[in-house]
Amino acid sequence: MDTENLGQHISKQFNQDLENIREEVLAMGGLVEEQLKKALEAFSQHDVDLANEVIDNDDRVNNFEISIDEDCIKILAKRQPAASDLRLVSTVLKAITDLERVGDEAEKIARMAIEIAETKDKSPLNGELPYSALQNLGNVVKTMLHQALDAFARMDADAAIEVAKKDKKADDEYDAISRQLMTYMMEEPRSISKVLDFLWSARALERIGDHAHNICEYIVYLVQGQDVRHLTWDEIHRLVKSRN
Amino acid sequence: MDTENLGQHISKQFNQDLENIREEVLAMGGLVEEQLKKALEAFSQHDVDLANEVIDNDDRVNNFEISIDEDCIKILAKRQPAASDLRLVSTVLKAITDLERVGDEAEKIARMAIEIAETKDKSPLNGELPYSALQNLGNVVKTMLHQALDAFARMDADAAIEVAKKDKKADDEYDAISRQLMTYMMEEPRSISKVLDFLWSARALERIGDHAHNICEYIVYLVQGQDVRHLTWDEIHRLVKSRN
Numbered sequence: 001m002d003t004e005n006l007g008q009h010i011s012k013q014f015n016q017d018l019e020n021i022r023e024e025v026l027a028m029g030g031l032v033e034e035q036l037k038k039a040l041e042a043f044s045q046h047d048v049d050l051a052n053e054v055i056d057n058d059d060r061v062n063n064f065e066i067s068i069d070e071d072c073i074k075i076l077a078k079r080q081p082a083a084s085d086l087r088l089v090s091t092v093l094k095a096i097t098d099l100e101r102v103g104d105e106a107e108k109i110a111r112m113a114i115e116i117a118e119t120k121d122k123s124p125l126n127g128e129l130p131y132s133a134l135q136n137l138g139n140v141v142k143t144m145l146h147q148a149l150d151a152f153a154r155m156d157a158d159a160a161i162e163v164a165k166k167d168k169k170a171d172d173e174y175d176a177i178s179r180q181l182m183t184y185m186m187e188e189p190r191s192i193s194k195v196l197d198f199l200w201s202a203r204a205l206e207r208i209g210d211h212a213h214n215i216c217e218y219i220v221y222l223v224q225g226q227d228v229r230h231l232t233w234d235e236i237h238r239l240v241k242s243r244n
Numbered sequence: 245m246d247t248e249n250l251g252q253h254i255s256k257q258f259n260q261d262l263e264n265i266r267e268e269v270l271a272m273g274g275l276v277e278e279q280l281k282k283a284l285e286a287f288s289q290h291d292v293d294l295a296n297e298v299i300d301n302d303d304r305v306n307n308f309e310i311s312i313d314e315d316c317i318k319i320l321a322k323r324q325p326a327a328s329d330l331r332l333v334s335t336v337l338k339a340i341t342d343l344e345r346v347g348d349e350a351e352k353i354a355r356m357a358i359e360i361a362e363t364k365d366k367s368p369l370n371g372e373l374p375y376s377a378l379q380n381l382g383n384v385v386k387t388m389l390h391q392a393l394d395a396f397a398r399m400d401a402d403a404a405i406e407v408a409k410k411d412k413k414a415d416d417e418y419d420a421i422s423r424q425l426m427t428y429m430m431e432e433p434r435s436i437s438k439v440l441d442f443l444w445s446a447r448a449l450e451r452i453g454d455h456a457h458n459i460c461e462y463i464v465y466l467v468q469g470q471d472v473r474h475l476t477w478d479e480i481h482r483l484v485k486s487r488n
Contacts, residue, residue: 069334072334086321182437186434187431187433192426194435
């Protein structure tokens with residue numbers, strides 16, 4: 001699927017405006033991906049400096065959101081887009097809220113990384129916490145986020161549906177980590193506070209999967225012109241197939 | 245502050261369209277408030293039937309979101325609103341996402357209520373869990389949500405700022421509950437699973453406070469015409485005062 005049918009307007013400048021916000025969204029997405037990557041690395045390496053870098057950079061994510069938001073409003077006011085252009089703008093307005101929240105979750109993980117790094121040598125459990133399972137979950141949601149942005153760049157509803165289906169895998173991995181941490185807590189009640197920091201980080205990753213999932217729903221809406229939120233993925237798939 | 249300056253258009257039908265989406269948002273807000281109230285009651289009374297009613301009703305919340313979303317897009321397409329009207333529509337688009345998520349959190353609390361009710365007689369800790377602290381937190385965020393909707397109805401930026409400041413209180417109460425539950429878990433490791441259900445419910449309430457806070461930021465933007473997300477409340481307050 002190409003993006004041609006999103007570009008049928010009279011004004012070249014209008015095309016340029018729309019292209020600009022699409023590019024801004026992808027740039028914001030790239031920054032958020034970077035934040036997530038660094039937060040995961042800081043977490044697994046107990047790297048407090050890197051974690052602080054993530055926390056400091058969250059402002060850049062927030063500024064992106066505000067600036068894209070303003071650009072969308074300007075386009076709505078100046079260009080009065082209709083049909084698929086209007087859907088593009090309203091999709092962007094929603095998608096950047098999710099991207100900004102992914103940024104917030106990355107920041108939370110960075111904060112937990114610092115908490116855990118600072119108690120590193122004091123807890124008997126440190127070596128046994130499921131760091132590799134957390135990295136696996138991190139990789140699943142990192143891939144989901146990347147592919148969601150990719151589907152947005154190519155306006156590809158089929159790809160978006162495939163990405164969104166992976167959310168089940170993220171949920172399952174989160175559940176497994178959560179059960180494992182519960183066992184740890186029962187065996188080592190004195191480590192509960194630290195294990196909960198670990199659990200919150202896993203939870204933050206699981207929520208990033210949810211946000212990637214939301215972005216994919218917006219893409220399907222954008223391409224298909226039908227709101228698919230709150231449908232099951234099987235229902236959405238049938239809908240997309242019936243139109244292709 | 246009144247809403248007069250939001251209503252200066254040529255067309256009466258346009259005024260009516262804008263009034264309709266405002267009313268729809270308030271109706272959706274009323275339903276979400278009801279869901280939260282029932283979820284809290286189901287939680288404290290171990291009322292499985294009421295909890296199931298909340299879960300079943302979440303579809304109504306979702307349908308509200310889709311329908312208001314479509315109405316906003318129709319207005320943007322048909323009426324090409326400018327200035328404060330455009331801000332109203334974009335505010336509504338964002339606010340309903342937060343309201344829908346409050347609905348999701350209420351549903352989560354209802355699910356936890358069922359989990360806890362079903363293990364009610366099996367756990368030694370049941371009598372000691374901080375139910376009244378959770379109800380207090382519930383009351384704080386219920387009031388925040390109600391007053392945020394009220395500020396929206398009256399387009400009152402000052403009231404919105406006052407509401408948003410209460411989020412700190414919600415966060416503090418959540419932290420206190422969280423610390424208390426951690427102590428419980430350390431003393432009764434076998435109850436960890438149940439105590440975590442309780443903790444997730446407290447967390448859901450804390451997030452509802454965040455969503456009410458978001459809605460208040462949109463109201464300030466709507467009324468003041470300036471994006472105040474990511475400013476501190478002191479900065480926002482100075483801004484509002486400088487314009488009054």
